Amino acid sequence: MKKFKFQLETLLKVTQRKKDDAELKFAEVSRRLEECKKKLETLLIEMKQGQTEYTELTSEGKRVTIGVIMSYNAFFNWKRQQIEDQQKLILKTTSERQQKLKTLMELMTYLKSIEQLKEKRKREYNEEILFEEQKMLDEIGLQLHIRGN
Numbered sequence: 591m592k593k594f595k596f597q598l599e600t601l602l603k604v605t606q607r608k609k610d611d612a613e614l615k616f617a618e619v620s621r622r623l624e625e626c627k628k629k630l631e632t633l634l635i636e637m638k639q640g641q642t643e644y645t646e647l648t649s650e651g652k653r654v655t656i657g658v659i660m661s662y663n664a665f666f667n668w669k670r671q672q673i674e675d676q677q678k679l680i681l682k683t684t685s686e687r688q689q690k691l692k693t694l695m696e697l698m699t700y701l702k703s704i705e706q707l708k709e710k711r712k713r714e715y716n717e718e719i720l721f722e723e724q725k726m727l728d729e730i731g732l733q734l735h736i737r738g739n
Contacts, residue, residue, distance in 0.1 A: 597707045601704060602705070608697055609694070609697040612693050616690040619686050622683055623687055631671050632667060
């Protein structure tokens with residue numbers, strides 16, 4: 591009796607590897623996105639702390655020099671630029687993540703269709719084997735019946 595052999599087994603394995611790679615890439619970009627979001631949170635906290643510090647400094651009625659004001663102004667401009675850059679990076683990373691997810695979903699669909707085809711072919715093979723065995727048993731039964739008469 592011949593053993594079941596799926597003709598597209600190599601394609602199935604290659605597609606499985608591609609799906610695994612796509613999962614890794616998706617996980618990597620998701621991790622990077624989370625890191626970017628955490629960094630943005632940190633930048634926003636630093637900006638808020640700077641604003642609180644500046645408010646306390648100016649509301650105490652103390653004399654504030656131009657140098658101090660310019661330092662805070664430069665700090666705020668620098669923080670705003672960092673926050674803006676981080677937001678752009680988050681948008682870019684989110685877009686990249688969406689693309690990786692789309693690729694992963696396409697590969698998963700393709701892989702599933704190949705696996706379904708394999709299952710169908712295996713069922714057909716098993717039905718064929720069962721038919722052949724039944725045919726053989728019928729012939730044996732017929733021969734025994736003829737010899738018995």
